[in-house]
Amino acid sequence: xxxxxxxxxxxxxxxxxxxxxxxxxxxxxxxxxxxxxxxxxxxxxxxxxxxxxxxxxxxxxxxxxxxxxxxxxxxxxxxxxxxxxxxxxxxxxxxxxxxxxxxxxxxxxxxxxxxxxxxxxxxxxxxxxxxxxxxxxxxxxxxxxxxxxxxxxxxxxxxxxxxxxxxxxxxxxxxxxxxxxxxxxxxxxxxxxxxxxxxxxxxxxxxxxxxxxxxxxxxxxxxxxxxxxxxxxxxxxxxxxxxxxxxxxxxxxxxxxxxxxxxxxxxxxxxxxxxxxxxxxxxxxxxxxxxxxxxxxxxxxxxxxxxxxxxxxxxxxxxxxxxxxxxxxxxxxxxxxxxxxxxxxxxxxxxxxxxxxxxxxxxxxxxxxxxxxxxxxxxxxxxxxxxxxxxxxxxxxxx
Amino acid sequence: xxxxxxxxxxxxxxxxxxxxxxxxxxxxxxxxxxxxxxxxxxxxxxxxxxxxxxxxxxxxxxxxxxxxxxxxxxxxxxxxxxxxxxxxxxxxxxxxxxxxxxxxxxxxxxxxxxxxxxxxxxxxxxxxxxxxxxxxxxxxxxxxxxxxxxxxxxxxxxxxxxxxxxxxxxxxxxxxxxxxxxxxxxxxxxxxxxxxxxxxxxxxxxxxxxxxxxxxxxxxxxxxxxxxxxxxxxxxxxxxxxxxxxxxxxxxxxxxxxxxxxxxxxxxxxxxxxxxxxxxxxxxxxxxxxxxxxxxxxxxxxxxxxxxxxxxxxxxxxxxxxxxxxxxxxxxxxxxxxxxxxxxxxxxxxxxxxxxxxxxxxxxxxxxxxxxxxxxxxxxxxxxxxxxxxxxxxxxxxxxxxxxxxxxxxxxxxxxxxxxxxxxxxxxxxxxxxxxxxxxxxxxxxxxxxxxxxxxxxxxxxxxxxxxxxxxxxxxxxxxxxxxxxxxxxxxxxxxxxxxxxxxxxxxxxxxxxxxxxxxxxxxxx
Numbered sequence: 015x016x017x018x019x020x021x022x023x024x025x026x027x028x029x030x031x032x033x034x035x036x037x038x039x040x041x042x043x044x045x046x047x048x049x050x051x052x053x054x055x056x057x058x059x060x061x062x063x064x065x066x067x068x069x070x071x072x073x074x075x076x077x078x079x080x081x082x083x084x085x086x087x088x089x090x091x092x093x094x095x096x097x098x099x100x101x102x103x104x105x106x107x108x109x110x111x112x113x114x115x116x117x118x119x120x121x122x123x124x125x126x127x128x129x130x131x132x133x134x135x136x137x138x139x140x141x142x143x144x145x146x147x148x149x150x151x152x153x154x155x156x157x158x159x160x161x162x163x164x165x166x167x168x169x170x171x172x173x174x175x176x177x178x179x180x181x182x183x184x185x186x187x188x189x190x191x192x193x194x195x196x197x198x199x200x201x202x203x204x205x206x207x208x209x210x211x212x213x214x215x216x217x218x219x220x221x222x223x224x225x226x227x228x229x230x231x232x233x234x235x236x237x238x239x240x241x242x243x244x245x246x247x248x249x250x251x252x253x254x255x256x257x258x259x260x261x262x263x264x265x266x267x268x269x270x271x272x273x274x275x276x277x278x279x280x281x282x283x284x285x286x287x288x289x290x291x292x293x294x295x296x297x298x299x300x301x302x303x304x305x306x307x308x309x310x311x312x313x314x315x316x317x318x319x320x321x322x323x324x325x326x327x328x329x330x331x332x333x334x335x336x337x338x339x340x341x342x343x344x345x346x347x348x349x350x351x352x353x354x355x356x357x358x359x360x361x362x363x364x365x366x367x368x369x370x371x372x373x374x375x376x377x378x379x380x381x382x383x384x385x386x387x388x389x390x391x392x393x394x395x396x397x398x399x400x401x402x403x404x405x406x407x408x409x410x411x412x413x
Numbered sequence: 414x415x416x417x418x419x420x421x422x423x424x425x426x427x428x429x430x431x432x433x434x435x436x437x438x439x440x441x442x443x444x445x446x447x448x449x450x451x452x453x454x455x456x457x458x459x460x461x462x463x464x465x466x467x468x469x470x471x472x473x474x475x476x477x478x479x480x481x482x483x484x485x486x487x488x489x490x491x492x493x494x495x496x497x498x499x500x501x502x503x504x505x506x507x508x509x510x511x512x513x514x515x516x517x518x519x520x521x522x523x524x525x526x527x528x529x530x531x532x533x534x535x536x537x538x539x540x541x542x543x544x545x546x547x548x549x550x551x552x553x554x555x556x557x558x559x560x561x562x563x564x565x566x567x568x569x570x571x572x573x574x575x576x577x578x579x580x581x582x583x584x585x586x587x588x589x590x591x592x593x594x595x596x597x598x599x600x601x602x603x604x605x606x607x608x609x610x611x612x613x614x615x616x617x618x619x620x621x622x623x624x625x626x627x628x629x630x631x632x633x634x635x636x637x638x639x640x641x642x643x644x645x646x647x648x649x650x651x652x653x654x655x656x657x658x659x660x661x662x663x664x665x666x667x668x669x670x671x672x673x674x675x676x677x678x679x680x681x682x683x684x685x686x687x688x689x690x691x692x693x694x695x696x697x698x699x700x701x702x703x704x705x706x707x708x709x710x711x712x713x714x715x716x717x718x719x720x721x722x723x724x725x726x727x728x729x730x731x732x733x734x735x736x737x738x739x740x741x742x743x744x745x746x747x748x749x750x751x752x753x754x755x756x757x758x759x760x761x762x763x764x765x766x767x768x769x770x771x772x773x774x775x776x777x778x779x780x781x782x783x784x785x786x787x788x789x790x791x792x793x794x795x796x797x798x799x800x801x802x803x804x805x806x807x808x809x810x811x812x813x814x815x816x817x818x819x820x821x822x823x824x825x826x827x828x829x830x831x832x833x834x835x836x837x838x839x840x841x842x843x844x845x846x847x848x849x850x851x852x853x854x855x856x857x858x859x860x861x862x863x864x865x866x867x868x869x870x871x872x873x874x875x876x877x878x879x880x881x882x883x884x885x886x887x888x889x890x891x892x893x894x895x896x897x898x899x900x901x902x903x904x905x906x907x908x909x910x911x912x913x914x915x916x917x918x919x920x921x922x923x924x925x926x927x928x929x930x931x932x933x934x935x936x937x938x939x
Contacts, residue, residue, distance in 0.1 A: 270829060277826045282854050 016056045017413055018173025019388050021081060022097040024048040031084035044389065047082050049100075051386060057169040059177040061133065061155060065112035067121065067178055069410040071196040071382065072171025073103030074395040076227065076306070077329055078163070082392060086329065094164040095157035101171025101408070102163030105186060105195035113180045120186040122198040123178050124363050125161035126351050127168070131179035132156055143355025146206070161351065172385065172408055184363045187371065193379045194370045196407055197230075201366035201373075204230035206352035207302060207327040208238050209362075215240035217299035218279055222271070222314050224248035224257050226378075226404050227327055228304030233373055235302075236261025238358065238365070243278055245298070247271050247313070252402035259374050268309075275317040291316075293338060298322065308333045318344055325349055378404045385413035415454035415673075418752030418934055423447040428688050431699075433764035433931065434809045434891065435777065436718045437706050438684070441809075441908060447925040448758065450799075451687060452934035455675040456749050458726020462508070465730050466515045469668065473733030474741065479516065479599075479666060483523035487596040491516055492566075492589075492619055495534040496544050497770035499605040499672055500931075504722040508670050510550035512601045512730070516668075517553065529591055530563040533600070533618025535625065536866035537771065538820055538859070539565040544774070568621040568866065569856050576623075577662045580654035584627035589619040593663055602669045606793075606933055607641040607746045610669050611739035612656025613649060620655075622850055622868060627651055631838035634875040635882050639792040641935055643743070656735060668732040671745040672725040674932035681721070685932050718767040719774055750935040754799060757938060759923035760915065761800035762908075763790040765810035766931055771865065771873070775820040779896040780828060780873050782810045787887065788876030790928060797938040799926050803885035805915035807908065812892035819863055823855045827870035828899065836901035838878040846871050885918040 031046040059066045078100050080086040102125035111117050129140040132154025139147030152158035159165025162178060169176035186195045208231060213219055219241045221228050228246065235241050246257035246265050254265045266274035272292045276283045281296025293316035301314035306328025312335055314324050320342040327349050339346055352362030380403030383391035388408070395406040421427070429440035430449060443449070459465045470479040483489065493509045496502070513530065520528055530549065532540050545563060546554040557563035566589055567573065575593035577586040592598050592615070600618075604610040617625065627633075628651035636647040643649035659665070677684040680702060683695035691699065706714055729745040731738045769777060769785040777785070786808040791798065800806055816825045831845045846868060849855065855867025880887070887902045888911040897904040905911035912923070928934065 264830075273826060273829065276854060277830060277852070280853055282857065 015053050016174035017385055018052060018054055018099045018169065019049055019385055020052045020054065020097045021049055021100055028084045040393070046084075047389075047392070049082055049388065051388060054173075056175040057167060057177045059110060063113060063180045064177050065115075065180070066109040067104070067106040067123070067176050068109055068174065069101065069104050069106040069171045069176060070120070070192050071105050071379070071407045072101040072410055073196050073200065073379075073405050073407045074391060075103055075200065076225065079392065079395055080329055083396075087332070090160070093151055093158060093160040095159050095166035098159065098164055098166050099170035099173040099176065100163050101173070101176070102161050103196055103199040103407075104171035104176070105192050105198070106171070106176070109175070112183060115180070115183060115185060120192075120195065121178075121183045122186055122195055122363065122367070123162060123182045124184070124202065124352065124354070124361075125163055125182065125199065127151055127156060127159055127161060127165060128181060129154070130181035143353055145354040146351040147353075171410065172388075174410060174413065184361075184367060187367070190367075190371055194375050197375055197378060197405065198363060198366045198370050200226050200405075201230050201234070201369050202352035202362040203227070203327075203349070204234040205238065205362040205365045205369070206356060207231050207325055207349040208234035209357045210347055210349045211235065211239070211300050211302060211323060211325045213239040213241045213300050216242040218243045218245070220245045220247070220271070220275060220298040220301040220314060220317060221262070221304055222247045222301065222310045223304035223328065224250075224253035224265075225304065225399055228302075229253070229256050229260050229404060231302050231304050231327055232257055232262050233260040233369065237369060237373075241300075245274060245278060247310075250399045250402065253399055256404065268313075271313050271317060279319070281319070293317070294319075300325065302327050303330070304328050306330050315339060315344065318342065321345075323347055379407050380404055381406045382409040382412075383407075384409055415456050418451050418453040418750075420752065420754055421449040421451060423449060430688055430927070430929065431684065432809050433766035435765065435782070435811045436714045436767045438703070438764070439809070443762075443908070443927055444912070444925060447762075447927055448754070449927045449929050450752050450754055450934060450936055451929050452674055452752060452932045453749060455673040455685075455726065455932070456728045458673055458675070458728065459730070462511060462727050463515070465727065466512055469730045469732040470515060470519065473666070474731060474737045476666060476733035479732070480519050480523060482597050482664070482666060483520050483525050485524035485526070487525055487527065488594065489520055489525050489528045489597050489599065490531060490592050490595040491528065491599045491601060492531045492533045492592060492615065493548065493601040494603045494609070494614070494618065495532045495537055496540050496548070496773045497537060498603045498609065499723070499725060500768050500770060500773070501676065501721045501723045502547070502773060503672075503725050505547065506550055507548050508603060508672070508725070508727060509548050509601050510553065512668055512670065513549055513553055516599055516601070528557075528562065530557055531589060531592065531619065532565045533614065534566050535618050535620055536568055536622065536859070536869050536872075538863045538865045541863060566619055567860055569860050574621050578658050580651075580658055582651070582654060584651055584655060585623050586616070586655045586658040587621045587624040588615065588659065592619050595663060597666060598663050599666045600668065602667070604669050604671050604742045604746055607743060607750065607935055608643065608646070608649070610742050611643060611649070612652045612659075612735055613643075614667065614735075615665060616652045616655040616659055622866070624655065626850075629872045629875060631842045631875045631878050635838070635878040637792075638879060639794050639798070640876075641793055642795045660735065665735055666732065667735040667738045668730065669738050669742040670727060671729045671742055671749070673728045673749055675726050676723045676932045677721075678724045715776075721768075747935065750933050751795070751937050752934050754926065754936045754938045757797055757799060757801040758804065758926040759801060759919035760805045760807060760912070760925045761791070761798075762807045762925060762927040763809070765790070765808055771869070772817075772820075776815050776817045778816045778821055778824050778828070779812045779814065779893075779900060780824050780870050781821075782812050783900055783902075784873040784876050786810065787880035788873065790930065791877070791880040793928065793930070793934060794936045794938050798883055799928065799936050799938055800884065802883055803918060805886035805888065805919050805923070806880065806884050807888050807890060807911045807915070809890045810892060812889055812896045812904075814893060814896045820865060821870070822858055822864050823849055823852070823867040824865070824870045827874075832899050832901075836881075838875050838881065841874065842871065886915040888914050
């Protein structure tokens, strides 16, 4: 038996969170949260290539919060299996030997449950190395689930024990701290986003959002591309400071984006009738949305130059005005998780491990909570930016 | 008979004194011993303005009378000072209207058909049709504006600029093509303060950025001591050199007018009286106005001040060759503004009012407030600054974070981007000026909307470079802390706090001088 936080199906709580969560944020991590601390059976690693892991630290991701608060689209309901133990940003210790990785090895996990993990014939995505595009995430010998942390059979990082397949695991160098290692999964996502952005040397980039996704995207863009000016949209003081440390050329507040981008790119700034909405003629070559909100998506679409690329790195909300996509012939690119074969010829996780080893990431995990203080942890994660925290994690061993 | 300016020494009988504070004013009790410099009272105005104008045009200085310069078939251009003068704007009819009408009448009598009128706004914003109408009057406006013969100068219209050459210092002289190719350029000036007029009128008012950058830069500005004394101002020296080149190519007939200090009339008349001479009516007006302004919503308050129009009386008009005309003009300006002040002091205090040259019908943003206080008022001296080297300047203004996106779009960026990186004029000039000057969006707004040119906020910042270099401390009383801090200054809640803050550099018993303007004054510091 083990202690774990379990996400369960509750249409009533989902609707309650949807209806009043915006006005009473406390309810999202309180009575309306479809999450409970339970003692359940440990998941089993019975098939070849699978092993048990004892999570050490497990991060709270925006997608986890989306699930808890009901912000996640029902679209995803078909690719999860309830109840499940969330947590896919994990650094843990192997409890069993796993092929070439001996028991006790510290590992991080690419959470996508691909054909290899499911024991099915590789799909087109997996064959090409684009494992994050796997089409078999609902079949095979584990329950449906796009990733570990959304699947009934595998457990997740928010529990004392989880299971993972060898294809998902990467050994953590001994010299790397747990606090850095737990950031490898989101860093791998950032690596993927930066490479998907296809930034040409000298091109200007806007990163909208300076939470973990935006900051890591900034870091990856600066490290892996020859981007020229990188402008980051940051709301809070600590975010502004970190954005600069991670490679931003300049940082603007959300209400300064049009002014700042116009200035830095020499674009023309226009105001539409009645609504007062603005847009630029000209703008950045590439814009990365790292928030997913309607406002942020609208902004990146409106400040990207004609023929430019917009990368959706945050889980997108609905309702954005797509007029600029049509009118300015924008190329909209989604980025989800990370791939085993990235355009740089390496798994994103390997590049991310490199980055985690040398980037200025000390203090990025700003708060650690035991599982039984999950409401505080989620509250903190919900207000992380305002509180000057980038990443909140569960300290599973302390639970 | 008007009384000259004088210096009052505050003692225990001195009442609280009026201090301008943006769109409002307050009564401040100054420490005993503070010197208060009062401007001279308004000089008597010329009784028959039309006669004075005719006299100037027919009996010019070192020039043929205007009628002798006019002939059929010639190209005549009349340029005039833009809306940045006078301050506050003048009640109708504007003196420029009366002069322009007289010139046009003579031109018509001489059979001159090819006449164009140009607002000499350089890199200032374009004037709206209504603003042009206010300056030139209805009759001239209707006759010339619809046909495109009355217009704003466009310093970015490359097809309509002419490069006349370079001065002996290598300074480019590039001005309006129409003016450069005219048989006669008549310049109609309003000389409100000593820095206006002379070669500055045409060499600056009708010039492009290529020309202006030679004197509107941090180096020249820091060595212009002061702008109000053209003989000691590097900026004016440059303009004079350019004027030499210009006048080799174009015949200029300069008409300069001087105005008196009759700025505030009606219920605001108490603003130009000495406090101990306020009548019961003045005191009631002051109290009523102060209370009404305090209670009024900011938009209404803004409208009240924007609508202020001043009586102004004409104190002189001179026409003819630029330099001798300007000498006469300066004499008249000095008669109205000059106040003798014995020695510098440790602290200078100034109240920044609601209007400056660049926010007429607009908002005084933080950069303009700084320019008004530290550019104009600080430089309102002849000889030496009122405050000693490394002394302190204390200013009054709310310095709200408020910008006009219509008039000052590049100011917002300057404030957010440039000042966030540096407040040193030379540093920002080297790093940012070119970018702003050549930004196509600012150029577009300058040419087609009513925006100051992209480079204009830099000029405002260069204006204050002398003060930044000279002063040890600059503190604003009652100002928005964040905006003041961005500009590299400090904010105090009260005068006492401000004096406390500057005590480390000027001591606890500093000598203090309060410049009691507007109305305008020019401190002749001996």
